[in-house]
Amino acid sequence: MIEVLRSFAERVDPAHTAILVVDMQNDFCAEGGYIHRTRKADMSAHPALAQRIGALVGSGRDAGTTIVWITANYEPRFLSGAMILKRDERDGLVCCAGGSWGAALYEVEPQEGDLLVEKHTFSAFVGTPLDQMLRARGIKTLVMTGVATNTCVESTLRDGFFLGYYVVVAEDCCASSAKHLHDATLDNVRRSFGEVVDAAALGREWGLAAAAE
Numbered sequence: 001m002i003e004v005l006r007s008f009a010e011r012v013d014p015a016h017t018a019i020l021v022v023d024m025q026n027d028f029c030a031e032g033g034y035i036h037r038t039r040k041a042d043m044s045a046h047p048a049l050a051q052r053i054g055a056l057v058g059s060g061r062d063a064g065t066t067i068v069w070i071t072a073n074y075e076p077r078f079l080s081g082a083m084i085l086k087r088d089e090r091d092g093l094v095c096c097a098g099g100s101w102g103a104a105l106y107e108v109e110p111q112e113g114d115l116l117v118e119k120h121t122f123s124a125f126v127g128t129p130l131d132q133m134l135r136a137r138g139i140k141t142l143v144m145t146g147v148a149t150n151t152c153v154e155s156t157l158r159d160g161f162f163l164g165y166y167v168v169v170a171e172d173c174c175a176s177s178a179k180h181l182h183d184a185t186l187d188n189v190r191r192s193f194g195e196v197v198d199a200a201a202l203g204r205e206w207g208l209a210a211a212a213e
Contacts, residue, residue: 008195011141011166012205018066018115018139019057022124022146022153024050025071027095027102029147034095034102041177050107053145053173056199057108063206066137067114070124072096072152073103078120122155131163141166143202145173150181157193167194170202 005011027034029046036043057067074095076084087093096103110116117130124130134142142160144153144167153174157167169189176182186196 005140005166008197008201009205012143012168012202013141014060014063014065014206016138016140017060017143018068018134018137018141019060019143019145020068020070020124020156021053021057021108022070022144022156023072023096023148024053024069024106024108024146025096025102026104026106027100028072029106033106034093035177038091038093039177045175047107049147049173049175052199054108056143056145056170056173056202059203059206060143061111065143065206066134066139067110068117068130068133069105069108069110069114070117070119070130070146070152070156071103071105073098073118073120080121083121119152122152123159124152124156125159125163134165139165141168144169147174148176148178148182149174150176150178150185154185154188157189161193168202169194169196170199171196172198 029043029050030036031043035041061067072095075097076094115133117124117128119126119128121127142157142165144157146153157169161167167189169186171186174182190196
C-alpha cells in the first residue's frame with residue numbers, strides 16, 4: 001500500500017527532504033549577466049533573494065535536510081536541436097558556458113556534503129543522476145528555490161512530481177524576470193503539483209524538528 005504523507009510536518013521532515021537550489025548563477029542573477037544583457041531585466045532584487053536562499057539552506061542544513069545545488073551549462077555541444085532553435089530565435093548567445101563567470105554561483109556557496117548537479121536543459125531530472133542521488137538518500141520531498149520560477153524551477157518540480165516526490169515551493173526564495181509568469185507558476189503548483197509556502201513556515205517546522213531530537 002502506498003504511504004501518503006498527509007500533514008505538512010510529515011512532508012517536510014528533514015530526514016527525507018531535499019532543498020533544491022536551481023540556477024543561482026551570474027548569468028541569471030547578476031548585473032552584466034546573460035539575463036541582464038539580453039532582456040534589460042531589473043536585477044536589483046537578486047542580492048536579497050540570494051540572502052533568503054542562504055538563510056533557508058542554513059536552517060535546513062542545521063535540521064538535517066539534503067542540500068542540492070543545480071547549475072546550468074548551456075554550451076551548444078550539450079544542447080538538443082530544439083533548444084538551439086529556441087536559443088537562436090531569442091538571441092543566439094551562449095548562456096552559462098562551463099567554467100565562465102556567467103556559470104559561477106551568485107552569492108551562494110555550497111558546503112562539504114552538499115550535492116552538485118549540472119544540467120543541460122530546463123529540468124534538473126533530464127540527463128542527470130539527480131533522481132538516483134535523491135532516492136539513494138531516501139528523499140521524498142523537494143523544496144524548490146532559485147530561478148527562474150517559470151522555467152527551470154517549474155520544469156524541475158513538474159518532473160519531480162511525476163517521479164513521485166512531494167513538491168513544496170518556497171515562494172520568497174524563487175524569482176523570475178517576468179513576475180506574471182512567476183505568479184502563474186505558483187498558481188499552477190497550488191492547483192496541481194504541490195504546495196506554496198514562505199521560508200518562515202519551513203524554518204519553523206525544521207526548528208521544531210531539531211528541538212525534538
